[in-house]
Amino acid sequence: MAAARTATRRSTAPADAAESANAQPDTDETTEKPSLKTATNKTASAAKTRTPRKTATKSAAAGPKKTKADATKKAGSPADGEAGDGEEPDLDSPDLEDLEDVELEADVVEEPVEEVDEKDPRKETKDGDFVWDEEESEALRQARKDAELTASADSVRAYLKQIGKVALLNAEEEVELAKRIEAGLYAAERVRKSEDESSEKLNPQLRRDLRWIVRDGERAKNHLLEANLRLVVSLAKRYTGRGMAFLDLIQEGNLGLIRAVEKFDYTKGYKFSTYATWWIRQAITRAMADQARTIRIPVHMVEVINKLGRIQRELLQDLGREPTPEELAKEMDITPEKVLEIQQYAREPISLDQTIGDEGDSQLGDFIEDSEAVVAVDAVSFTLLQDQLQSVLATLSEREAGVVRLRFGLTDGQPRTLDEIGQVYGVTRERIRQIESKTMSKLRHPSRSQVLRDYLE
Known part of the structure; x- marks a missing residue:
């Protein structure tokens, strides 16, 4: 059957193509078919490999013709060891029939199924944001708070683990490091002075030695700092819960520790931790005074407040009740008013x-009166009064009404003096006073004052 189809197609082809095809030696046919089969198998395996990919494009749907052409082109390309462009492969070979079956398999493309998310009316608003009920909202707030606490605890734990790698120092090691720090500071001062134009220049060898001593002093300073970071943590624990985060307290205490390292004098004979404690506590308390409160209070007043709180706690423990202002004043040696x-x-x-109450459905602002808020009744009454004033002033002359408006500030709420009104109208202040007196007499007439008298009650 394959030979009959081949003969039929070759009979319909042009004569020159048939002659050229028949003129080919048998060696070409035997050489061509294995190469064609190899290319076909490669194309089939590639098509099977690409089949599981899910695509939903029109180009994939129209794939049979394009795939077949590409496969034929690959089968007849010289790169595969086959004949050149002038030679045509056998289209009726069993290998190409297998290729057509493979192409049909490759053309079956699975279309993706579009998943439509069902919209929950409780969780979507007009702006596209999510809205949660009170129980979910409270749970989310609690979860967020727990996450923040966990993150803070993890940061503290990681910091403590890091500073715990440095061994503690004894008294001899502290003195040794302090001597190196002092030598480094002295060498840095020598180098700085030598850079001035007026001072004596140092020779290169001495300059290199001094710079090495400076670097050694910096290393000793860092070692002394890292070995005492745990002291800062132990002191910062005493000030937690006073308006600053624990890590912020540690950071401020570290600044005090740096200052203590720079000011430490090993010749005094006391340990470094004893000296550094005061600098660390001062740095933490100053930071709390500046940052812990929403409204900043001066540092000296913060110290007085802390002293008052300490005395109040002591008296509460001794007396078993809250102390009176007189008792506190006696202990602090100040007046009760102070x-x-x-x-x-x-x-x-x-x-x-x-939030106020157990349920948390009310806020503190709901129970506080807004003194600047305008009551609706007063606003309406004021509007009616303005209308009545305009109607009464309309019965006066233009100059009289203008003088009254400027004198009492009925237009912009800013009363004018007689001199200012006189400059507006180009007359003396005495003339303005006469016009004002005459106008007020007219306004006191019952025909005009009766409509305004009700607003005075």
């Missing part, structure tokens, strides 16, 4: 959005 003033300074601001 105690009350300090207690007012110590008050913390409260957010108006703070």
